Amino acid sequence: MQSLTRPFGQLHVQIDGPNTTPTVVFANSLGTDLRLWDQVLPLLPQGLRFARYDKRGHGLSDLGGGNQIDDHAEDAIALIEALNCGPVVFVGLSIGGLIGQRLASKRPDLLRGLVLSNTAARLGTAESWQARIEAVQSQGLEALAEGVMQRWFAPAFLAKPELALWRNMLLRTPPEGYIAAARALAGADQTAATAKLALPCLVIAGAQDGASPPDLVQATAALISGAEYQLLPDAGHLPCVETPQAWAAVVSPFLQRHCHD
Template structure:
């Protein structure tokens, strides 16, 4: 299995599909999921693009390493992965925490960014106290303590009823997430304020929101859209927080449109 050692005690799992010479598309997962959340979309796009998926610190096959850490550190993990894969530039697609990482990456490593797709995410998510409370609960009782409430936020009732096996698979992965890694990410989100960085995002950017998303509602997407010059805003429905799973076909279509802007000639990276 492919791993990248990015620092003392920190190991990231990643997987790559698609032609080695194709333009790169890197996926960054949400809090409480793994690279598997992108399975359907990566399968759809891997014929044309080099699709890179990885597990954020403390999730799936990646350990959490030293903590505390910040969203900026997670963005630097992404840059280290590009270095490891000899990728000069990439289009980055991130959902929720992954979108926060994408914003920080855009500001910290602008020359590495071909384009950006931000899904169900925000530049600022108060309150710090609420995130610290969630972190404390999960450290004590594990992610099982918030499993039911999380699944209600992540999928619309209609999708949960019609796609039980898919939502059960997500729930199983969530229940297995390392409690300390999840908590450390919660605390990083609580300390985060990326709003001052938004004017520095110069790559072609799309913001995608789910109409039924209670975690990062449309107002947060509109704020991102307003803060990032030249961005476009897409709203999907029915779609709650994990819209990349609930509306995988629509998201893949939007990504194709984004990638055409990022790589107009589909030139080799």
């Protein structure tokens, strides 16, 4: 188990692979932790170093702020600099993708490429996030759980026993951490900045995604010059969980092209 010291406390980090190889950094979604990527890592090109971390207020990371997307981008910057590995490919899903867009805008020198999965330059509205925050404050995450599962997963996955594990992961997220990240999402609009990005970019959507619908994801891909867009027909919001082979099959060629000089 590893951690990175940040001004708010400890950021939980897990690193797999040799220190001398190109690095891929993964940022997960709201209400999940770094186990989100467990199924896809063995399917991606080997001989790379994979670095995952729990956002502040999620998983094993400490609580502490995180009300702005810049807070989370600064954590990603600190992690990449601490890895001392040169530029990386950054993979972000949902809020992780917004973190990746903000990181690419602030520090393009740290990136070889960007994978944006099930995300957009803006997710939801300030009003919709405020309503969710108020629901968590008054009723807890349990009140949201059923709706979140419906938005996260396609019908086929909703019938599987392992759905309970993902529901438990959501429910065990500290409410303060969930609310802080929701506030960051409420204020995050990367539309203008993302339209200026000039780096290799792969954008992935799930055809059955109820949280970031394909049209929204595709519109963000259209903002980025030269971006590649891929639609996974059988996936919802978390294709690395639902359809790991299909997700890895799309991401692997991008990593093979862009992880090396």
